[in-house]
Amino acid sequence: MLPFARVSIIGLGLIGSSVARAVKANMPEVRITGFDADPEVRDRAHDLGFCDDVADTAGTAVIDAGLVILCVPVGAMGLVAEQMAADLPADAIVSDVGSCKQSVAEALAAALPEATIIPAHPVAGTEKSGPDAGFATLFKGRWCILTPPTNAPEAAVAALSTFWQRLGADVEIMDARHHDLVLAITSHLPHLIAYTIVGTADDLGEVTQSEVIKYSAGGFRDFTRIAASDPVMWRDVFLNNKEAVLEMLQRFSEDLTALQRAIRYGKGDDLEALFARTRDIRRSIVEQGQDDDAPDFGRKH
Amino acid sequence: MLPFARVSIIGLGLIGSSVARAVKANMPEVRITGFDADPEVRDRAHDLGFCDDVADTAGTAVIDAGLVILCVPVGAMGLVAEQMAADLPADAIVSDVGSCKQSVAEALAAALPEATIIPAHPVAGTEKSGPDAGFATLFKGRWCILTPPTNAPEAAVAALSTFWQRLGADVEIMDARHHDLVLAITSHLPHLIAYTIVGTADDLGEVTQSEVIKYSAGGFRDFTRIAASDPVMWRDVFLNNKEAVLEMLQRFSEDLTALQRAIRYGKGDDLEALFARTRDIRRSIVEQGQDDDAPDFGRKH
Numbered sequence: 136m137l138p139f140a141r142v143s144i145i146g147l148g149l150i151g152s153s154v155a156r157a158v159k160a161n162m163p164e165v166r167i168t169g170f171d172a173d174p175e176v177r178d179r180a181h182d183l184g185f186c187d188d189v190a191d192t193a194g195t196a197v198i199d200a201g202l203v204i205l206c207v208p209v210g211a212m213g214l215v216a217e218q219m220a221a222d223l224p225a226d227a228i229v230s231d232v233g234s235c236k237q238s239v240a241e242a243l244a245a246a247l248p249e250a251t252i253i254p255a256h257p258v259a260g261t262e263k264s265g266p267d268a269g270f271a272t273l274f275k276g277r278w279c280i281l282t283p284p285t286n287a288p289e290a291a292v293a294a295l296s297t298f299w300q301r302l303g304a305d306v307e308i309m310d311a312r313h314h315d316l317v318l319a320i321t322s323h324l325p326h327l328i329a330y331t332i333v334g335t336a337d338d339l340g341e342v343t344q345s346e347v348i349k350y351s352a353g354g355f356r357d358f359t360r361i362a363a364s365d366p367v368m369w370r371d372v373f374l375n376n377k378e379a380v381l382e383m384l385q386r387f388s389e390d391l392t393a394l395q396r397a398i399r400y401g402k403g404d405d406l407e408a409l410f411a412r413t414r415d416i417r418r419s420i421v422e423q424g425q426d427d428d429a430p431d432f433g434r435k436h
Numbered sequence: 437m438l439p440f441a442r443v444s445i446i447g448l449g450l451i452g453s454s455v456a457r458a459v460k461a462n463m464p465e466v467r468i469t470g471f472d473a474d475p476e477v478r479d480r481a482h483d484l485g486f487c488d489d490v491a492d493t494a495g496t497a498v499i500d501a502g503l504v505i506l507c508v509p510v511g512a513m514g515l516v517a518e519q520m521a522a523d524l525p526a527d528a529i530v531s532d533v534g535s536c537k538q539s540v541a542e543a544l545a546a547a548l549p550e551a552t553i554i555p556a557h558p559v560a561g562t563e564k565s566g567p568d569a570g571f572a573t574l575f576k577g578r579w580c581i582l583t584p585p586t587n588a589p590e591a592a593v594a595a596l597s598t599f600w601q602r603l604g605a606d607v608e609i610m611d612a613r614h615h616d617l618v619l620a621i622t623s624h625l626p627h628l629i630a631y632t633i634v635g636t637a638d639d640l641g642e643v644t645q646s647e648v649i650k651y652s653a654g655g656f657r658d659f660t661r662i663a664a665s666d667p668v669m670w671r672d673v674f675l676n677n678k679e680a681v682l683e684m685l686q687r688f689s690e691d692l693t694a695l696q697r698a699i700r701y702g703k704g705d706d707l708e709a710l711f712a713r714t715r716d717i718r719r720s721i722v723e724q725g726q727d728d729d730a731p732d733f734g735r736k737h
Contacts, residue, residue: 179696210704234654251711254592258651262718277653307650317643320636322654328629329655331695333714342618348720350559352578353535353623354630356659356727363718366711373699384696387636388689394632395685398674403511406674410667413634415662417563419649420536426657 137345138294146182147171147418151206152269155185157302160271170196194222209233210371213242235309236282262363275303282311319379329361440502441600448472448481452507453570456486458603461572471497495523506532511672514543537583538611539676554584576604583612595598620680630662
């Protein structure tokens, strides 16, 4: 039983093209129509062949869709939804893959007041962007969080859950506000910090950029990996999950100030106690399959 | 031509045991004597067989050494040097692998006023600890920074350089103070930040630890990897490179405050400009072989 016969994917970058490839790999009978606002991306998607059809407008892409998934930066969701509003079938489910859920829910509801909207967020990705970067196993063993509004039809939520499970994901249902808080600490703040420290290093006068690059194996290189993620996508995340990000940032800053003070006054016991505690969280992440235990610092031997 | 016929390794954890394994792999004729203050580690080293001899005291470990390498936390260097002082051959070179170089140089000079001391720092590692964690290729293609005092004999510097090159490392000579500044930004600050954010996440009331772990694939898991590094080693690094770490931390905090302000006031252009700039540094790190280009976020597919 296929949850949808025809899926439209709007936005064919890393995530959109991975969804398309994962559908092809796991539900080959499903027809996929893709669209991207960038004509070069459309051409590339056509050449790569992960869609059955590549449409020239968002409207034509959704004409006979059972499920429409918006895979664009969260700041662009409302505009894209408006562009396809006139052509959207009345029984289609509209979903997305954005990293903030309250703002996306509001934008989609405003643009598509009659539609069945079930926002979603597959917690998976890499630091690469574009249609060449996607791959069919990106969602395997990862969590996909659905944040259906309270009045969402149960059958629609069930169908979307089945869809993501067929792509290899585990599905969790969550309140949109809580999602935004959880992701602020597990994803948004780590990215913000990685971007910041790479910028700080770039601005130093006494240490040359060439030195920063040469000796990056001491830890810095892992931050540069995260800080290579798509700039527009991340700009939109911070602007659209402002409240939760600022809250987490404030807590982080307080904790950093406490550590700064421990270093200044030579409080070794305080430092060691924190450093020992953080090991336990790492152990749980490895045990639950959310990362590899290989000693790697991001590097293959 | 072997740079040294007999090498003593004091401290048999990740780095010490990797040095031993790398010597065995690349210079099998060199005799290795190992010592560790922990009797369990000595027993394990004996079983693993990466040393020719495992001594019961630091003194007996160095009796006929041409090169002694201290692979202990930087706060323990002075004590270990005192313990072996009486048995150290007059012509032996004493070196180390610590992540701070000014404090180690001072501690070793105080404990061994007559010895030829050439501090060194191989910029390589993983988040694992202990004698089982080491491997022979850890230093391959990584930089080893030597910080010889101005009066160090040229021949001794040359011999130590050859030793590290034979283990696969590229050698750089640097002033100890400059080393400490470079490593503060490329290694010490990244570790401090990673430890902090993992601690912040652990303290949250609204988001459970189980949620932090489940959704860690969004970026957080890479921080937990770094924050799983040895607590005592890192405590000592921060206490012994206090000045440079506090300086870099101050700059980082200012930059983070600027980003916080950009988010609060919705300055998307400022965010995007920084996020685009940090991509270039990543590109250089990959080009220079200091990290793998595979899109991974620390995870194997």
